[in-house]
Amino acid sequence: MNCPLCNGDGIPVNGPDSRRFYRCRRCALIYVDSADYLTEAKEREFYGTHQNDINDEGYRRFLSQIVAALRPYLRSGMRGLDYGCGPVKMIETLLAEEGYACTSFDPFFHPTELQGPYDFVIATEVVEHFRNTALEWQTMIELVRPGGLLAVMTELQPEDRAFSGWRYARDPTHTSFYCNETIEFLAASFDLVILFSDGKRRLVFQRRLGSVQQV
Structure with missing residues (x-):
């Protein structure tokens, strides 16, 4: 199977489960x-096992990480989108507390x-679920106005351990795994500018003025 992001050749790697x-x-x-x-039904069923609660302080702290990364680039009057928010509109709530307008979207829970286009789009724990990876990135980016912001949170492949031992790869709904080379x-x-990266999971891009390129 060729790469769903760039159509390049793939070489087999040892994973943490029986998937290839x-x-x-x-x-x-x-x-x-x-x-x-997974089938769509099985994927949705798995998401339903997540215990996400808007009153959960741990969940709030976890998603506050991406808000903190994006905050220096936000300006009054911006309009945003939480893309793939899941069952709970936590990002929308966090941004509303700071005076920013944000809409929540999820194909399963809030369709x-x-x-668009939006001044900023946030995708937390989303891009690792992409299957038609190039098309899904392009679809997401096209929701951002030229010059606008895209904030992504996904755990990047650690360099200090083998892929087969990485807990993030054990999630059966995770199908695309990124490293810093992939982000570049x-x-x-x-046509994205990397404004911020912590090298681990948080990224803020700016969409250049002009059209999205095909890979």
Whole structure:
């Protein structure tokens, strides 16, 4: 199976479970063989097991990390979108407390009509679920106005341990795994400027003025 991000050749890598994993020679994305994807029903069922609660202080602190990364770039009057919010509109709540307007969208739990482009889009724990990875990144980026912001939170592949021992890869709904090399590839391919990266899980991009490029 070729890479779903750049169509490059993939080489098999040992994973933490029985699914088949490949690492792309071109963009370094690790991806799951499409034959091992969960069905939509099973995927939704798994999401339903998550114990996310708007009153949970731990959950609040976890999502506050991406708000903190984005905050220096926000300006009064901006309009945003939480893309793939899950069952709880926590990001929308956090931003409302700071005076920013944000709409929540999730294809399973909040399938509202999207009315972009937005000044900023936030995607927390979303991009690792992408299957048609290039198309799904392009769809998400096109919701951002040229010059606008895209904040992403996804755990990047650690350099100090083998992929087979990485707990993040054990989630059966996770199908695309990124490293810093993949992030650089994404930025170059989709006309994004990396404004901030902590090298671990938090990223803030700015969409360049102009059109999104195809990879």
